Amino acid sequence: MKGGVTRLASGVIAAICIAGSGVPANAAWQPTRPVEFIVPAGTGGGADQMARTLQGIVTKYNLMKQPLVVVNKSGGAGGEGFLDVKMAANNPHKIIITLSNLFTTPLATGIPFGWKDLTPVAMLALDEFVLWVNAEKPYKTAKDFVDALKKAPPGSVKLGGTGSKQEDQIITVALEKATGAKLTYIPYKGGGEVAVQLVGNHIDATVNNPIEAVAQWRGGKLRPLCVFDAKPMDYGEPIADGQAWKDVPTCKSQGLDIEYLMLRGIFMGPKATPDQVAYYVDLFNKVRDTPEWKDFMKNGAFNTTFMTGADFAKWVETEDKRHETLMREAGFLAQGN
């Protein structure tokens, strides 16, 4: 009992000290209760995997005094999760990880939300997109594939992807524009399913993220043709037939002038204060230094660009404009937008 009283007393004293010292700005804020980590997508998907890896690393290295709890709010292509964080304006114990649906969902569905309703915290990584075909097919390069595409009757080439009017379909429309061919886009629920449909030859090509298709590449079932990035990926470890991620050429070098990367970033509610944001930035910096995180980045061949503060906000703003243009051109905007 005595110990309890002493602890209580010292706690009170500490509290008075902090209150009395006028709270030095930055780095003073700490979570006082469990932090909810919203995933605006289903369990098992790319964002979910990243969130749960993060949670595991935070738990393993004891990086937070309070628990970090992952909550999936996937309704309405993630709209449910975004609206939840928007409503939690004064709650610093709620953060959200985003996919490209940060931009596409409000545009396609017309839900009352935009990225400006959130406070950007940090860009954790960018997810790459790769053009994949079945390894049995004769196309060895993106150029072979595009030539075949141009010869095929319009609409006969089927491209599978995750979700409707989301990133995969945006790339499909860009492909159509770049090649002048007409493709049939078939939406599926998840990236792993898309990869297997390609292995089973039910579709002709995909733009899967590396992590979704790498197992099938290693198994010799799929072949990567090009990556939709400005430069080749960094990872030099051989994966299949002596080929590594860095040997996959950029689509631009293959005559397909398309670039698309998906944001894996962290946001908070609209009224987050600078010291709260600083706390989370510091946390993610610690996470990025762990070997587990580096392994995770390598396994998924992520682009590890890290951004915070004004740089990140500016990046998000540019991307938002770009998505609006892309979605408008593709006719994907909800009525009344």
Next chain:
Amino acid sequence: MEELANLFHGFAVALMPFNILVMVIGIVLGVIIGVLPGLGGANGVAILLPLTFSMPPTSAIIMLSCIYWGALFGGAITSILFNIPGEPWSVATTFDGYPMAQKGKAGEALTAAFTSSFVGALFAIIMITLVAPLVARFALEFGPAEKFAVYFLAFCSFVGLSKEPPFKTVAAMMLGFALAAVGLDSMTGQLRLTFGFTEMLNGFDFLIAVIGLFGIGEILLTMEDGLSFRGNNAKINLRVVLHTWKELPRYWMTSLRSSVIGCWMGITPAGATPASFMSYGIAKRVSKNGKNFGQGEIEGVIAPETAAHAAGTAALLPMLSLGVPGSPTAAVLLGGLLIWGLQPGPMLFVEQKEFVWGLIASMYLGNVVGLLIVLTCVPIFAAILRIPFSIVAPLILVLCAIGAYSVHNSTFDVMLMLVFGVIGYLLKKCNYPLAPLVLAIVLGDKAEEAFRQSLLASQGALGVFFSNGLVGTIMALGLIALFWSPINEGFTRLRSAATGRPRPAGPDYE
């Protein structure tokens, strides 16, 4: 032969004391998760996933897969005792399990359910052990058209099941389809039937509907009947287990058929829920006691439980060998594998032998451990029915509310559950069957998705559903199942006309 050596090595890994401890913890947690409606295996595994990061991968996957087995076992408990399915695949178990409990045979029903679960799982594990690579290739044959055909078969084998008029069945099913359509349309990315309410973005979750329709609806009915459980004369000693075991071998055909259906559904991957419904539907058609289904027939418990557990186990195969999860829980496990640095896919069996065979060995052991744990608890579970209704009912109500809340952490869902409870009560009073409604909510959007994907790929040609042997056969089976009653009746008439001997009218199930 090499496989067998690997398997025995796997047993050695799984039998390490730490791994056995992990197994028991996993099963107990899983049973608790299975009992709580709404929490669900997928959520349970997802919540506990980060806790396993500090373990070696093999122990971690043993723990998580044991949670999964435990949830499969546990789902049956509340279905049988209170008519509340703890998990989607336990819905079909309520059809005969609950009437059995009401007749005072709760112990028998629970024993049959647990034992069948074990048999189904064992069948699936043996299949995984022996023919894993072959079966994995079969799964690749399934494109959207084939998947739709499977759902079509599930619906068809279910129509005409209930004692109610067929039009009431169809009406209930259509209501289910309408509810399944609410939310985001995955084909166009637009919102449907949400009427501008953000709460509706998610659509009507199957679990909330089921908890309301069955759980709350049942409480309302019982209140009307005079506030008493009818099952309070249940025997509560372990002898009931042995007694039931003596009876079970008689139904070996049902078990075998249900195991095959379950494995097939788990691999394709349609999942445990359609497997349990389809197996129940077919057992009702084929069984000698088919007429008694729905009134507490033990075969009506064996069929869905065997199939559900076989499917749940078989669903791990496509996850390991192809990287495609056959169920939501398998999807979370897949995420776990990636975090541990294991890449599921064609190479996993080659590169990570110790892990794969350790997991397979733990499937055998985990199910044995699970069966022992749940069977010894049968008397305890059955004794719950002796508690007066006025004490248990509020507890069930709280359990239902927690379950509904935990699906999306939303209080709106709790309200929704209550509304569904009233709907369930009204439908029952008007003799509308609930099962087709539930089946349509679970499979409606998946069937729609597969149908529209097929038509997109075929550019609108319906011929895609008969375009190859596989899809054509499944569709034909579905059509036969749909028109089984008239076909059978026609045959009976033909035969009686030929022999000149009049036969009793009506469909003949023998």
